[in-house]
Amino acid sequence: MYGFEALTFNIHGGYLEAIVRGYRSGLLTAADYNNLCQCETLEDIKMHLTATEYGPFLQNEASPLHTTTIVEKCTLKLVDEYKHMMCQATEPLSTFLEYITYGHMIDNVVLIVTGTLHERDVQGLLEKCHPLGMFESIATLAVAQNMRELYRLVLVDTPLAPYFSGYITSEDLDDMNIEIMRNTLYKAYLEDFYQFCKKLGGATSEIMCDLLAFEADRRAVNITINSIGTELTRDDRRKLYSNFGLLYPYGHEELAVCEDFDQVRAVLEKYPPYQSIFSKLSYGESQMLDKAFYEEEVKRLCLAFEQQFHYAVFFAYIRLREQEVRNLMWISECVAQNQKSRVHDSVVFIF
Amino acid sequence: MQTDWGVTKSGISSGGLSNGAVSRSREANGCAAIPAYSSDLLSSSSSSPSGVNCIEHRVTRMDTLAGVAIKYGVEVADIRRLNGLVTDLQMFAHKTLQIPLPGKHPPSVVMSNGSTQNGEKTPPRHPHDDILGSMQSLKLKPPSLRVSPAMCSLRSYYGLAQPNRRLSPEGTEMTIYKAGKPFLSDDQTLPQSPISDPFHSRHRKSRSLVNVIALENGETTEESDKSIRRRQKADTEPSPWPPEMLIKEEVTLGTSSGRAGKGLAFRSKPGSRADQDAPRENAASGVDAPLMDAFVSVRKSSSASNLSESENSSSIWPTSRWSLKPDVIAWPLLDALPKPVNGRRNKAALD
Numbered sequence: 001m002y003g004f005e006a007l008t009f010n011i012h013g014g015y016l017e018a019i020v021r022g023y024r025s026g027l028l029t030a031a032d033y034n035n036l037c038q039c040e041t042l043e044d045i046k047m048h049l050t051a052t053e054y055g056p057f058l059q060n061e062a063s064p065l066h067t068t069t070i071v072e073k074c075t076l077k078l079v080d081e082y083k084h085m086m087c088q089a090t091e092p093l094s095t096f097l098e099y100i101t102y103g104h105m106i107d108n109v110v111l112i113v114t115g116t117l118h119e120r121d122v123q124g125l126l127e128k129c130h131p132l133g134m135f136e137s138i139a140t141l142a143v144a145q146n147m148r149e150l151y152r153l154v155l156v157d158t159p160l161a162p163y164f165s166g167y168i169t170s171e172d173l174d175d176m177n178i179e180i181m182r183n184t185l186y187k188a189y190l191e192d193f194y195q196f197c198k199k200l201g202g203a204t205s206e207i208m209c210d211l212l213a214f215e216a217d218r219r220a221v222n223i224t225i226n227s228i229g230t231e232l233t234r235d236d237r238r239k240l241y242s243n244f245g246l247l248y249p250y251g252h253e254e255l256a257v258c259e260d261f262d263q264v265r266a267v268l269e270k271y272p273p274y275q276s277i278f279s280k281l282s283y284g285e286s287q288m289l290d291k292a293f294y295e296e297e298v299k300r301l302c303l304a305f306e307q308q309f310h311y312a313v314f315f316a317y318i319r320l321r322e323q324e325v326r327n328l329m330w331i332s333e334c335v336a337q338n339q340k341s342r343v344h345d346s347v348v349f350i351f
Numbered sequence: 352m353q354t355d356w357g358v359t360k361s362g363i364s365s366g367g368l369s370n371g372a373v374s375r376s377r378e379a380n381g382c383a384a385i386p387a388y389s390s391d392l393l394s395s396s397s398s399s400p401s402g403v404n405c406i407e408h409r410v411t412r413m414d415t416l417a418g419v420a421i422k423y424g425v426e427v428a429d430i431r432r433l434n435g436l437v438t439d440l441q442m443f444a445h446k447t448l449q450i451p452l453p454g455k456h457p458p459s460v461v462m463s464n465g466s467t468q469n470g471e472k473t474p475p476r477h478p479h480d481d482i483l484g485s486m487q488s489l490k491l492k493p494p495s496l497r498v499s500p501a502m503c504s505l506r507s508y509y510g511l512a513q514p515n516r517r518l519s520p521e522g523t524e525m526t527i528y529k530a531g532k533p534f535l536s537d538d539q540t541l542p543q544s545p546i547s548d549p550f551h552s553r554h555r556k557s558r559s560l561v562n563v564i565a566l567e568n569g570e571t572t573e574e575s576d577k578s579i580r581r582r583q584k585a586d587t588e589p590s591p592w593p594p595e596m597l598i599k600e601e602v603t604l605g606t607s608s609g610r611a612g613k614g615l616a617f618r619s620k621p622g623s624r625a626d627q628d629a630p631r632e633n634a635a636s637g638v639d640a641p642l643m644d645a646f647v648s649v650r651k652s653s654s655a656s657n658l659s660e661s662e663n664s665s666s667i668w669p670t671s672r673w674s675l676k677p678d679v680i681a682w683p684l685l686d687a688l689p690k691p692v693n694g695r696r697n698k699a700a701l702d
Binding site: 066067068071107108110111112114115117118119120124125127128129130175179182226287289290326329330333334336337338339341342346 | 412413414415417418421422426427428429432435437438439440441443444445446455456457459460
């Protein structure tokens, strides 16, 4: 029954929604970013961050500080908050929260498999995995030689198992297959998440489906642009697009035949919500596309907080926090390398 | 999350290059395979001319994608596309990353990440003045400078003494772009008359180039006239400008004439300074004194020629000329990127 969540939502989700809104108010503001952008050294950045909610995570770090350390500690804060919420959540919120991390799980799996292929040290790879996407048997991934083993040994016990079923072969794991695997898994994950949110109904379904549709469309555009000039055929490209989203199905048809960036732009400009993204880019320029997409995403995520009694605030918060960590990484690197002229290239203000 | 179909490219690149191959010839061969794809991408995404060289960057634990992009002055999106990366963490699966050069931005010179250099960079005087700001970044520079073999050969070519006393700040392009205060340029009088001739001839050539660039960039001719006037004044002085710095300028200022254009736009600043200080010697020396002390502490060079300030700015121009042969010059220099290269002067203010 849409419209009456106010009656029952708070019984199970009230505490956590309040918590997540509290977390959200701790996100860095434009004033904070301005202060950080004016820092001269990483020590200054650490000092500024210690005054924000990142304090407890950074204050014990010894100098000399490193960008990677700052990023890792800030990510730890996000993980901490996520785990707290997860502990307190009941169904279906707990499943919802788990869904948010499956994307990271896929990334971690791909990282370990690719790293093993390139003969990187497994321990180092495990350290670099995203903490939100860890699961118990992840280290065993290094043992698998082909897709079937990968599935049988490790993935069948993870939540990623259903996403894999369409793609089990005995082919060896090489770069190409890993990439195909990644895309297939991610597409299946997005569609699964979309169906789950739809089943939840109400405001959650409405807002989440909107956010996931944007994600699917962004993914379609990125696949298109990154496969321009490669050997990926049009049919293969079309197979990678998701089965939902604003661009489905006609936009996908048009995107599948695009051969350069301006054609992509022409396709997307037919869809009013995406016109604003491409209007910021001048002709022939695609470097700022990432930033334009991030900005659009942040705008939509912030709008999710405007409504109460739904789960999309959790998704939005985690995404916003990740964007913030990305911002901090960029600012820290610019400061550390004394290239502050580039600092505003990639920082997306949230508030 | 972005998805990427760079796999086919990376598949080919891993075929073209064996893992960990770092030698120039291999890179050239490997990169020859890549530009077939990357130039397609790049031609659609940017107007960079042919000659997309790649550099291999060894991935370490403490790297971040943003850091690597800033270090080489390229866009994150370019690195992602060339290496088939979807997320930032995926770079750790690779032993090396292909960096497409030349980048749109100047590469960074100083890597003060996690090193004590950061700590020294305290800004006691920073708020006061741009000069002081740039001076302070000069302080970054450790007194002993390692020079790459390429630099040694260049120096011997130009008949320069071996550079134990080389001062310059690893200060970054930021200092180049900051107000090209005359003071900084002043003390750089190295006793190398043999090079002054080739140097002057370079100056003269660069003057015409400057005009070309100026016109290319739509600058008014009066600005270029101003620049010519200033340069004529400067040419009367023996200009012991270490050519490496010019080369360095070229590297740091990037190979795009856009950069030169920017420098052009700011030529008026140093020019106006020259006009303001009627008794330039006196004024300069008066103000110079406190600053010079600091400089002496940083640089071991001795005398100062105040009029060389306009030479400073004029030495920006040659970079565009140098940029005509990036392959020759950029390669060894970019090799030396992590090592501080050599004195850079303060150039015309940018900002």
